[in-house]
Amino acid sequence: MGTTTDTTATTGSTDTSGAATADVPSHAWSFARWGDSGLAAAAGEVAGDVDGSVDLARSLGDLAPDVGRDTWRVFSALATLGAVDLTTARTVEPHWDALAILDQAAHPVPEGGSWGVWAAAPPGTTLAGAPAGSAGPAGSTGPADGNARGDWVLSGTKPWCSLADHLSHALVTASVADGPPRLFAVALRDGGVSVDPTAWAPRGLRDVTTSTVTFVDVPATPVGEPGWYLERPGFAWGGIGVAAVWFGGAAAVAGRLWSTARTRRPDQIALLHLGACEAVLDGALVALRHAATAIDEGRADGEEGRLLAARVRAQVAAAAEEVLARVGHALGPGPLALDPEHAGRVADLTLYLRQHHAERDLAALGALVAPPLEASPSRDGAAT
Template identity: 55%
Template sequence: MRVESNVRPSGLRSDLADSAGAVNGDARRALVLASGLASIPYAGEGCTAQLFDTLSTLAAADLTAARVAEAHLDALAILHQAGRPARPDQTWGVFAAEGPGTALTATRTGDRWRLDGTKLWCSLAGLLSHALVTAHVVGAAGDRGRRLFAVDLRHPGVTAHDDVWVARGLSEVTSGPVDFVAVTADAVGDQGWYLRRPGFAWGGIGVAAVWWGGAVGVARTLYAAAERRPPDQIGLAHLGAVDLAVTGSRLAIAAAAAAIDAGEADGSAGSLLAARVRGIVARSVDEVIFHVGHALGPAPLALDARHAQRVADLQLYVRQHHAERDDAALGEMLVTRGSAPW
């Protein structure tokens, strides 16, 4: 269990922040909180800003709470888009990562499917009731391709390897491999639907909203220190730099929410928007951690458990952005447009 001072949010919904703060890094409590968020609106239906605000509010208080809630809400949104609503007693994750040396295959068996193989990076597979899982279809040539499936993780053929997770950040959000042996599954959408749907890009922006909320939590530690003791000129410079990073990301996320609700973030436009927002926020996170660390030195990392854990959680989580590789992917999107984007 993690304990320490919790810098209070200003202007955010205190009830949600209190609930997230009470999670305090506990994955089971995070799941209880996530399962109570079913009324949060889906992206693209007019209230996307509320969704992103909810995710960032959770993250500013506790990144475990936000990390678990984001995945659960993303799965609910995918099921909603597919016309397959989840039951209230179910907790969901999304396992869609691909990696070298492993493969998860799907074979049609009548009206349903059978999954076999190993899937990497399956967060909380040992605690969730269900997951949406991508697998490679085998069989007739017309059926081949990558497809999304709904799986009951309580099936006896599912084995989660939580013991390989040694991360100090998000330590209870274990994200190890899962073995599937003759596991029954239901297809969700046709081949490629998971990646084609507009919500794929929107979900990536939701993750960025969590990163941003985590950066806000780190930034509040610096502001609280400035309130306790007036900073010198160097301290003020660090505070100003943090404000620029945090504010820039907030504006980018707000603009993205408006674009999604206006129908301006579908297809390639959505992919470009997600790449930009994720890149902006990831860079802001790095800047906030840098400036807060330089301004405050080792003391909060050594003596404030909540701050130290928040930094560790955030540094791990933001590495879902692949740094220069994602910047290169963004650059490729730009050069294929045929005209300067600025």
């Protein structure tokens, strides 16, 4: 392969003389079209460092409430982080999501905290909330000073709690009596919180430790009414933000194909893979930009927002999976075996993409767009 002549697929930003600047990820596909070079430089300084990435998330927390007002700014930032390092992006994204949720709920935010959002509720695990001082679901009555430390208490287990060993606070969903699950804010340094990371054994995102957290009479404050977390417009918007990170990661993987084309002339098969990656990444970028505009213009609430999020996440996930496959086919085993940065990025993105539930999420998208069933006439001519 060698240098391509497609100027739409350049990596890095350019000045008016056409010289590439040095402050952007030189590996990422078409970074100048969608990335933030200043943020890329800051993220590069903490790439792969979870605690450093937590500090970065806190320092840029003012960006989070821009979702709904200047949404592309947030999506561009998330894509930039994904292109630089997925460990950093995976650390920053939930903190920003939590701040956006708290802003939407007009809920106070403790100064200097670092946040996660934990909403998984697989069968066989239960985290329940009860008013402090009342009889809890597991026979707990809550701490004697519960009303001073929190309005409610949480007891039970919560799986899939990312970065629980690095964060100070979390927003968690819990079941409550006589209603849908409710969202709670909780301080993780309470003595009733215990973190078990022993099951975490991935090949990608190794340092983004995901644990099972046990809560025993832990004070918590409700955020919104029961069911509000899933019903609010921002739930769909946050899901699109995750897709923006996938896009950035895929753009970085694809960039390896372009960098190879600069040093070895591409044959017809290589050109096919370059063209296919260009097409799917451009389509994903257009989908993300369209989604940001729809959110800002008030066209992504309720059912419209759910449909938009399902569609955009499916588009970006499909593009990212195609990029992974095509770059692997084009470059063979060499970069996966001999280039630690590329191999790590592929492993990280492969795992992160599984937050999209593939065929199940496509079936859910189909249910959102399926037309109503038309009545068919019976044998006697009456509609049934």
